Amino acid sequence: MLEDRTDHTNAFSEPNALALSKKIFASTGLSLIEVIGQDAAKLLQGQLTCNINDLMASQASIAGFCNAKGRVISTLLVVKSPASFYLILPADLLDTVLKKLRMYVLRADATLQDQTGNMRILGISGFAPEIDAPTGNFAVGQIPLTTIKLPGAPRYLTLGTPDQIDEFAGLLSSRYEFEYGCLDEWRYQDISTALPWFDINQSEQHIPQMLGIDQLGGISFSKGCYTGQEIVARSHYLGKVKRALFIAECQPSASGVVNGCKVLDGISQQSMGCVLANSVWSGINRALVVLQIVDGLPKNLILDDDYRTPIAII
Structure with a gap:
């Protein structure tokens, strides 16, 4: 549960917690970009609000990708893999983010690849898919696939190739009784836990703090410069949000x-x-x-x- 921002808000409080039935969601409305190369971390460190250097294989982070005025182009879930970084983001913003991020690559040894067709993102709600499932917000486990714990009630994103996801779903069906959910329900669950996903109509309209990215641990105020950092930091230190x-x-x-x-x-x-x-x-x-x-x-x-x-x- 996130702390109140003012005396007038009860946003994100316990009454909003979901009582979830066991469900699997083949569609989550999310896409995936893979960032590969020796300069992948450096590229992302200079563009995203979170501290890329703090990420571990066991801990992902939400982040904002901002324009020069500190307005969020897209929110992202950043996951560190052994050889690259995965950026999970709303499918509606995939092309926009790819285009704008590629503008900053220049001579860096970094490649951005749309992996949406090669990787599937499975949603799981209402139960932990394995005994050793990650428990903290945005914690990552390998059970046996890359699985990220979302905030709030038991909800997870699992990443894998289509064959891996099909095999994993078969494994779950042999161990649990569950139903298949639809995209509208998954989005409803995202909203109920204040995950600030949005579509192209709201891109570049809000600074990260207005979207609660700071409350979710997705802004570093000590990591140094990134695009939009001056506006984000000024709003934080001068209390102008x-x-x-x-x-x-x-x-x-x-x-x-x-x-x-x-x-x-x-x-x-x-x-x-x-x-x-x-x-x-x-x-x-x-x-x-x-x-x-x-x-x-x-x-x-x-x-x-x-x-x-x-x-x-x-």
Whole structure:
């Protein structure tokens, strides 16, 4: 559970914990980039908010990849393998991240490869897939495949080739009773644990602290320079972060909630922020919203949609 940012927020608190049934998710909405070469660590150290040099085979990290103004192009889950680094990120942002990261390679001995077609990312929820499964946030195990523990209730990402994943799923089916889940449910679980994945519409809109990346241990304030570092550090040390991430719910509307939709004060109609990501599951629309925190949150929040849909922080 992450600490409150102000007296007005209960974001990420225990009532949001999921009671998960045993499920496997063949689709997680995520893609994978592999960074190979002697300068792979140096390249990533100069671009991502986390400290690449602190990563171990047993510990991954969430990170932000920022532009020069400190706005997050994409959030990433960075995993160190014996010969390379894996970058796990929303599939919607794969091409954008590849294009922008390759601009910084120059003469470095580093190659970025889209491995989405060669590697599969399996989602597991509601149970630990083996007795020695990793337990800490973003801890990594080999059980027998690379498996990353996600924050909150038992949830994991497992990486492998299609054949390895099929074999692993067969192994799980021989040991556990589980169901197969869908992409909407997996995204709902991500949102319920405040994992700040987002799509292209919200790229380059927020600094890392507004997305809770610091709360998840994904920002190093001592590692030195990286693209956008000056803005990120200044916001941290001068206390100028004016927005924060919250988990919210609203009734699903006929037209659906659009990521990027404004969130308004229901009384003054003043813009308070926007929807970062949302997913509907079991008749509930759960969303991550980035909201102003300077003067506290109003009690009556609505979406700036045709229905003026009420939305509540949970």
